[in-house]
Amino acid sequence: MDRARAAAVGDPAAAAATARAPLDAHSVRRIGVFRALMLGDLLCAVPALRALKLGFPQASITLIGLPWARTLVERLPQLDDFIAFPGHPAWPEQPADLAAWPGFLSQVQSRRFDLVLQLHGSGGIANPLVACFGARRAGGFYVPGAYCPDADLYVPWPDSGHEIDRLLRVVDRLGVARQGRGLEFPVQEADRCALERVWPASRRCAGEYVCLHAGAQLRSRRWPVARFAAVADHLAQQGCPVVLTGTPAEAGLARELQAAMRHRAVDLVGRTTLWELGALIEGARLVVSNDTGVSHIAAALHRPSVVISSGGDVARWGPLDRGLHRVLWCDLPCRPCSHELCPSGHECALAISTEAVIDAAQLCLTGEIEHVPQ
Known part of the structure; x- marks a missing residue:
């Protein structure tokens, strides 16, 4: 019995091996990262972004985040581009600009991402949203029993642990090596x-x-x-x-x-x-x-x-x-x-x-x- 069929019929070892199959780094050229949060939240994502940049060296990485983050993206070496997220009525970080949503989705979908990572949170609202981005593959967090866009690349939302380590679990699932836990804030002369x-x-x-x-x-x-x-x-x-x-x-x-x-x-x-x-x-x-x-x-x-x-x-x-x-x-x-x-x-x-x-x-x-x- 092949590994995929064994996983389908409930072989736990085969299911684990299938779920953790790494991506082919050379086939991933465009990565989108969704994390529409504030300054401290984004800085805690730097170790995961650093690992992604080194794990997918040929890929351009775009942050999909709140408008304020453009200034940060322009300086962080782990990121190449930025798309402003117009907010969501259920999230408190900024008022939602619903009139901007059609243009936002059109812009995201036009990028034809090979991979989009949902690093925003547990995924109750974010996962259906990210599924609309039109990416070839998606990964991130989900709550067991709730909607999971891609069982191979999503990991259960952890109830404990430092935010840095939580985000690095997604990196682990992609088969990418970690590159430390340190934060970065590159001040210039x-x-x-x-x-x-x-x-x-x-x-x-x-x-x-x-x-x-x-x-x-x-x-x-x-x-x-x-x-x-x-x-x-x-x-x-x-x-x-x-x-x-x-x-x-x-x-x-x-x-x-x-x-x-x-x-x-x-x-x-x-x-x-x-x-x-x-x-x-x-x-x-x-x-x-x-x-x-x-x-x-x-x-x-x-x-x-x-x-x-x-x-x-x-x-x-x-x-x-x-x-x-x-x-x-x-x-x-x-x-x-x-x-x-x-x-x-x-x-x-x-x-x-x-x-x-x-x-x-x-x-x-x-x-x-x-x-x-x-």
Whole structure:
């Protein structure tokens, strides 16, 4: 009995061997990757993208993602092209532009991808969507018992593990060798020069200043501003210039933070591009932030950080190097949480004291940390 027939009649070993048959790398010239998420989510996908690029060296890889990601794609060496996804009514990352959907699908289908990978999530909504892309083959995640477009190239959605490792399971299924778990955020000299135009003291203060990032996409993920202010004042009293970072939408939050501080901070909230922000973090002595995209940039650039995780899944999203990065969190039955605003008393955030963050920051500043290579 041949292996395919044996699999069909229920031979477990034959089924496993058939399901894991690798693709012929030379036949794959156009790969699409669907991951329409935010900054930290995309940076966690870099190890999988790196493996894909080396595993399919003749292929052009296109990210299908949210419009903001075009800037990231233009710099990451693992990606060659970009298609903007107009959003979906069921997903919160951006409002859906339904009028743009016909043009979007036409653009994706015109690429005639040899392979599309659904790296967006478990696949309940994403898999039927990706099936409309018109690719020759598709792979990614699915929930057992739910729709699975291609049993050979899809893997069951894992309920545990770091996001980097989850995504690498799809790479494994393709028969591609892993190329490490490290993140990348390629800052260039032009970015450092651009930052200097925004903040002329950036080079002179490199290695001395501390970046504080009090924002997060969800308000439930934000540690109290008053506690950030107390940490900032302590660091300023220690002689560290404090630099506030954030998006233009978080300018009000920065004003509230500065008003609560006794010392003056350098307010760069909303004043830097993505790559200027990278140059800023690259020169920081320490980053103190909520569990958001900035913490992943710090991890990619190997800058020490203190991350306050309010409601997040630390095992899934926390930095891998727990020596260089200190993650503070409180284990509660309600986490992980996806609420915009905490429906109870924000216990996960309030459980992290100002003193705990200051102590963690002091350990980083004095070098009393054990670096664990990724």
